[in-house]
Amino acid sequence: MTRPDADADGSALPVPPSTGFAALVSHGDVRELRGPLLVAGGIEGVGWDEFATIDMDGGERRHGLVLEIDHDLATVQVLESTDGMSLGGIRIRFEGRPLHIPVGAGWLGRVCNGRGEPLDGGPPIAGTATLPVSGWPLNPVYREPPQEPVLTGISVVDGLTTLVRGQKLPIFSVPGLPHLTLATQIAAQATSGGRSFRVVFAAMGLTHADIAYVRDRLEERSAGGELVLLLNAADDPVIERILTPRIALTIAEHLAYAEDHDVLVIMSDMTSYAEAVREVSAARREIPARRGYPGYLYSDLATLYERCGRAKGHHGSVTIVPVVTMPAGDITHPVPDLTGYITEGQIVLAPGIAARGIYPPVDVLSSLSRLMRSGAGENRTREDHLDVAAQVLAAMARARQATELAELIGAGALSETDRSYIQYRTSVEKGLFNQGRDENRTLDDTLDRAWEALSALPENELTMVSTAFLKRYLPARDDRS
């Protein structure tokens, strides 16, 4: 095996192991079909984790991965499901290696299904090399701590939970909220300070209406050759979803580390992905950990999310924004819970805020970007950024208390300060948080809006910003003494 992607400093992109996998083997002896699993018998020389192509009588072709080798039996997970299969009339070809895909700029501007096959009428994707979709772990010693912001043009994100190049920052939501709109807006607007920026959008289990929306909204970026779309629809094979994010990340890693782009990977919806993992696990009769999800879900999700980052000696980066819908809004559900344990913060959407007509309906107090302190502030965004963000949040916490108090004892009984906090909440939600779905704000605009909102408060309440910043940025107010 050559190392086609070896770059200047000698470190190469993941290459498959050079030995260990057998050559092509073909079989027709299918012993069992169970859920998404197929058990082939009489096999010899087939390795664990090999990719398989399954040809059915009648010409249909499906694909699979070897999950277990037991003597002469191979258990194969069929990506397109086993529906319509019978024990006879199937030929399986084992490819002698795990699933590889072509990588390179050929993906840009293309629209494909969840397995990477074109949906846009174009030819199959041609690449400069092929790589295994599961990738290899990035040596932690090679990691560069994330430092520069990715600006999304969305105030509440850029201002309060700044996304950082190489970060993984999920959107936690509940069904019915505009998380897809937000994720798509981020995909459409994100930039990294004039560097070349690419987006890989992996849709898993989305409705056709949602897919149409995403395609339409990202048309410009796609036409500009900056976007790869991988679309697995709600009625597409469920098991295929296990592959979709891996293909997306393999394309992204190549674009980042071999071609020096900053790559943003959007993965929506990870709950649909996890359901596919659960389905395979159940078919294998594995012992579940919580709520039927297998015990390895944490590690499985980590092998996806940990593929973000920046690496020494490389200019590009991989930033990941997964979307997780929390079943019944429960943040302790295994998918959001394990995601939260792996990712570097979370952006939480809340129905109560959406109900007040605010888009994006981010609950800023439960949201956090753990890397914000290294990606925002002086020399990164603007000198006052971290202070003003801390102040906006602290004031929001106080405003929430004041609002609750007002509901109990009536607004009239509130102190003047508390009333100013209630006024602040309205002005910050309307002026800063609320934004058009196509509106792309500069960071200066965002921070100025934050100051504008803070000016609803008495100046001595603004204890988290330095007096120098107060002087420089706080808008003058006529009624302020």
Added chain:
Amino acid sequence: MVRVSGPLVEIEGGGSLSMLELLAVGPRRISAETVAVAGTRATLQAYEYTGGLKAGDVAAPTGGELSGLMGPGLLGGVFDGLMRPLSTAPMWLAPGRAGSAEEQTVVAREWTFRPEAATGNTVYAGGILGTVPDSGSVVHRVLVPPGFSGRIDWLAPEGRVHALDPVAVVGGRAVALSEQCPVRRPRPFLSRHTGSVPLHTGQRVLDLLFPVARGAAAAVPGGFGTGKTMMLQQIAKWSDADVIVYVGCGERGNEMADVLHGLSELDDGRTGGKLIDRTVIIANTSNMPMMAREASIFTGITVAEYYRDMGYDVVVIADSTSRWAEALREFANRNGDLPAEEGYPANLASQLASFYERAGRVTTLGGKTASVTVIGAVSPPGGDMTEPVTTDTQRFVRSLWTLDRDLAYSRHYPAVSWTGSFARDGETIGAWHAGNGDPGWILRRSRALALLAESDRLAELTEIIGLTSLPGRERITLMGGRLLREGVLMQNALSVNDGFCSAEKGAALLDLVFDVVDACQGLVERGVAATTIEQSDFGPVLRAREETPPSDAAAVRARSSEVLQRLVALQ
């Protein structure tokens, strides 16, 4: 080989294998360990990606157990769970990398050996043979390994040696500079010590309220984002141990980069070097092979014992033990073991014990007093503190630092819950403080815990009856609780002044709060309205931790008299 399912490999028809024996499996010779033997069948746990392994592939015994090469060069280094150096590994970690004993960058490196014994002397395991002065920030002592004793037939003269070169012949057997240590067996020592000597962590809420003794075990349970990693990193930076072993067990790669960069930049006040020079990092992140994650915990503690035997106080930090327990579960499930709670194997508790029980303050074989302190993060799913790993861990640790989600969400860091935490050695540590110049420690601690409890009770009451219905005395108590929480317990890890706190400054901050509370109670008794007191400016009390240098107790005391004078004026 007859069966492969992820990390589980079954072999058949082999010769006699012993449990824990290491095998090289398949054409890429990946390492796997024997975990069950039945007749001619054996079950192996593979430490690397098993893709491509086929029925019929060969597994070759290596004759040894899972072990790591211990010697000079560990301090400042980064290794994976199998003790293979990562600093010299390629960017992408494909399987089939060589162990450290075969790794050129390890075996080719030269060290200075300085003999500290004489040919002809009789020595026993743990006795000193020589030192390596050019390795990290502590003196590296080359000891007679466990199991060796007798006459020193030959001792290398002062000079340059490599890791695998012999430096002595003891009782007819050669002793190399570096030692292959099996990681699953505790290294022997002479005896355990009783009595407690505190480990100073530099984190006030721990040192003042929930201290940990050297050689004890502590756990930090908390949901995501509650500050476990931050707290462990602070301890790695600031605790007064000689050597730190930081095990990143199934957590984020970016955090390992953070630890590496952070410690490389910070000065070690005691040696003049950098903190990284007293630290060994074992990094097996969440995306690295799961079974090597399982091994990493034992690798880390074995490294710690290796330095303990040289006479040092060592702290092993494991973030997170839950990810290790998940690796155990994963393998047990694939192996068809009967699950107990939440799929965990029935022996989960004994497995946890086998880790935490390797903590201890001991007399080493060489007669030195030294310790291994174990501090593990626990990541309960859904923040559920009743899940098996959390509840089992609580049984084996001496100190428990439970992180509270509500505190963390209100940005009270470190979010150590004063109701959900404990320090079983609190009293004996108090006795130590009393014998070492701080007889007030015990009283301060009990007063602080009482004040927290009382102000919590009053806060609940206030929610029902309103603040104004409370008598003045209780309003002051309520306010005192707030001063204690915000002025002493909260500690900003990112601040130069506040990130680390000396014992004296911590004591002074507590005294400051108590003095202020006493003064205010005095005012109330003399008829001053609670509202008047509440409205006076306590900023100097709250900001003292941030505005005075990390070890400057005098500056805190100076504030105290200033604030008290202003309060007296309220009368």
